Amino acid sequence: MDFGAILTLAVKELISPITVTYVLCAIGLSVHFGYTGLLNFGQAAFAAIGGYGMAIGILTFGWPIWISAIFALFCSTIFALILGIPTLRLRADYLAIVTIAASEIFRYFMTTIGFAKVTGGSNGLSQFGGEFWKLNPLPADVEYGFGPFTYRNDQIFIMLVGWVLVAICAVLVWLLMRSPWGRVLRGIREDEDAVRSLGKNVFVYKLQALIFGGIFASIGGMIFVLNLSNVQPQSWGTTFTFMIWTVLLLGGAATVLGPVVGTLVFFFILSLTQGILGGLKDIGVLPFLSDPQIGQIRFILIGLALMLLVIFRPQGIFGNKRELQFNA
């Protein structure tokens, strides 16, 4: 078993654009759940809307990439309104069921043959990223990095864009949560009725939080589809949402750095265990597992992590126990 290679792979996974997507979605979810106490289980749909919105803007309407990106964020806002208006007045577990249902509805609509001209049906869309890659100022015929960490200019470019976006979003959340607006959100999380009795319109604040967090997820979705250069409905199943919950709860839901650190730690551990299990199989220790089964163990770990975190350390690595009240 080559520990060096396994470790290298794990570190590579840490900085990959996929990780950026999870970090951005988790930042969005921290606004929903960590600061406002909304049980949003439809984060996958927000990310999917980012990806699809941009791809459809470019391919169907022929818009430039930045207008398409704005169009995607607009769609994400509309989705948050549709989702929030019926449900934000209801109890928290209703919101959970409706958000998960809405994200599945969205996925069904993207998959159906009826809209395949626009959405590509179950094959999805591709070849929309040309304009994005043209923005890349880095020369093409140089290798970047050192040792095993060498990348093409495109890879470096999307990772740079992604992590700069992460930094901007994290700072934005930090500033907003220190503002009076952010204090109202925390107030809603702690005691909705108390905030209402202060004359605040709780419903509007919740709706704003839902829109705001959804937009982060949509940005994450754009990075995801640009990196893969395709957008397919099956990427955005409920498992995606549950992964984001796991990383958020790991890092600490009501913290600025929690989503970032949670994602990094989680992907590092996942990649490491995956590599070690694969290595053990290669030297014949786990003969009863096939290669795909080793890949499936990843999901068992995700589920276990989610259960154990919520039971034993709901505040996560960084969180303050008093900051996290599960029962809104």
Added chain:
Amino acid sequence: MDIRLANRARGLAIFFGTLVTLFAMLLPALPSFAASESPSPAPSASYSKDSLLIRGTITNEKVPVAGVKLHITGNGFDGIATSGEDGKWIIEVQKKGVYDVEVMLDSLPKGVGLQDPTKNIRQADLSVVNVAGLLFPLGKDTRVIQPFGEQLVIRIWSGLNLGLLLAVAAIGISLIFGTTGLTNFAHGEMLTIGALLTWVFYTNMNLPILIVAVIVMALGGAFGYVQDAGLWKPLRKKRIGLNQMMIVSIGFSIVARYVLLIIFGGETKVISGEFQSIQLGPINTTVNSVVSMGVSLVTLAAIALFLTRTRIGKATRAVSDNAALAASTGIDVERIIRIVWVVAGALTALAGILYGLQFQANWMTGFQILLLLFAAVTLGGLGTALGATVGALIIGFVVELSVLFIPADLKYAASLIILVLVLLFRPQGVLGKKQRIG
């Protein structure tokens, strides 16, 4: 470590220990599953490159069609292949030569037929190559075009069938929610286990169906009991919030689902049943469906009697209504909750048996139905058993009738949209009381 923490940790340890033991017991008993079946994305992965294979993809206007059966004969071989969720089917044969592949027209979805109805049998030539691919393009059924009225009757019948089945599974969710307040996302896996165990005992071991039903329901009840004793009771003792418990149930459902995937593989299991068809007016149905509907009806009636006539049933309703008040009248709330978990486990396993016999099952089946179950329970009013039944029937009808007006691949979306609309206009559900919405 204080005693409570130790107890809790022990409870969890016992819980996971039991699970691991259960699966460890299953694994050696089922040597063929893990070895011969690989997960769906790569159906050919488990075959060596020397295997002789016939395969193809069944699509209807580019949409994959699952559950279509193909009868393969020739060179002393006689077998049946079934298309999976992605429309793909594959079968391994032993000898080189030419094989006849016939589409079993009865297994096609209603209203769908072959584009060329004369070519329901094609030949696969494996005399020189190892792999032969065959396509049977589907289109609108040209054999018979039914008038709208007849289609409506047929759809109402299938809606009733699906609705009754969902009702049996949804009562479990509803009882658990009513007595403990838990929104249990791991409920679908209880159904999956029921269906897959039916495949083990009925299709693989050829036991009589009644004995299979008893065994599977007993195991389902035991699973419910183990879940409650090992996981949910310690969490209730720890006074973990309901929303926290809900997320724990999501984690548990992921774990259970992927453990099932590792044990059983990703392929859809073909559970043999009585596919003999019965003609009721315009409705062409199977013995399976009629029996399943009868069983559901009897079960629902029995549950209604249990809840309204027996002491334990009345106590269950009392705990649902107000647990503290029920406790103060001398009802052992924990005992009632334990009973509810066992009953819910057994009922959901029964729903799994019925589902498996009619529609086949794989490792994700329960999770795919889960949202429909939530929709049913929410529609009827969370926590009322009668409401869950009404909600399930509505969902069954919506899913099946919507096919008359919208593409079939959106039928589940239609029922979820109904759920959102009901929450918008009548959040307490059809039969729920207003104070339940909180």
